[in-house]
Amino acid sequence: NNTGRLxxxxxxxxxxxxxxxNIADVLNGEGVWHYQKDVGKRLWYTLWQSRETTExxxxxxxxxxxxxxxxxxxxxxxxxxxxxxxxNRGSPINANTGSVLVDGTSILNEGGLSGSLQFVKRxxxxxxxxxxxxxxxAGGAINANGNIELRASSSILNRYGQIVSYGSINASAxxxxxxxxxxxxxxxxxxxLYNFWGGSTAWIGTGDQGGVFEAPQGSITINAFRPVQVxxxxxxxxxxxxAPSGMExxxx
Numbered sequence: 001n002n003t004g005r006l007x008x009x010x011x012x013x014x015x016x017x018x019x020x021x022n023i024a025d026v027l028n029g030e031g032v033w034h035y036q037k038d039v040g041k042r043l044w045y046t047l048w049q050s051r052e053t054t055e056x057x058x059x060x061x062x063x064x065x066x067x068x069x070x071x072x073x074x075x076x077x078x079x080x081x082x083x084x085x086x087x088n089r090g091s092p093i094n095a096n097t098g099s100v101l102v103d104g105t106s107i108l109n110e111g112g113l114s115g116s117l118q119f120v121k122r123x124x125x126x127x128x129x130x131x132x133x134x135x136x137x138a139g140g141a142i143n144a145n146g147n148i149e150l151r152a153s154s155s156i157l158n159r160y161g162q163i164v165s166y167g168s169i170n171a172s173a174x175x176x177x178x179x180x181x182x183x184x185x186x187x188x189x190x191x192x193l194y195n196f197w198g199g200s201t202a203w204i205g206t207g208d209q210g211g212v213f214e215a216p217q218g219s220i221t222i223n224a225f226r227p228v229q230v231x232x233x234x235x236x237x238x239x240x241x242x243a244p245s246g247m248e249x250x251x252x
Contacts, residue, residue, distance in 0.1 A: 029062020111140030180211030
């Protein structure tokens with residue numbers, strides 16, 4: 001299901017002997033930082049003053065193949081059973097009134113990074129920064145009004161994604177990993193008395209997104225063979241988080 005829709009007013013069931021893919025493509029993105037620094041010429045009238053320097057930073061995650069659209073699997077309840085892998089990338093799986101079941105060899109729930117960032121910083125006596133960004137994370141969401149059950153014979157990876165149940169979340173796999181990330185954006189600071197001489201300025205800020213399991217009205221239980229790995233993510237549940245194999249927390 002590539003940027004399509006599987007919708008039901010009752011139960012949505014998807015079964016496959018191979019893989020199940022619910023994805024929204026992002027095209028032409030490198031996801032690589034590009035940096036360039038240019039130093040201006042020293043002119044006779046600048047005397048002892050520093051030469052002007054210009055730093056340029058850019059980043060491009062790419063753009064959605066169908067702008068603003070995602071792949072949807074929606075029903076009162078949802079069940080996905082695959083003989084291979086289940087991938088939900090850049091898209092939502094929603095159960096409006098009931099539960100969600102996902103069963104496969106491995107489960108990948110991944111938010112789709114897209115957009116770009118451009119930033120320029122010019123310095124001489126003072127520094128001025130300016131730029132723009134459209135970076136963000138789309139989809140990678142599994143939502144249920146009831147319970148969410150994830151079963152995998154190999155691994156469960158929630159990367160930049162959000163898994164939210166208003167019942168309880170139960171996840172079973174040898175390896176369970178929650179991975180959020182710092183998504184960069186350009187922050188513009190307006191003019192004021194504090195920067196009267198230099199004018200408005202900007203900088204690149206980051207904020208952690210995704211890698212979340214959340215049960216606002218229930219509990220989270222994770223049965224894994226090894227400790228649950230959480231990197232810049234979170235597990236939040238009103239009735240507690242239970243992971244008999246333990247948990248390991250890492251910073252991004």
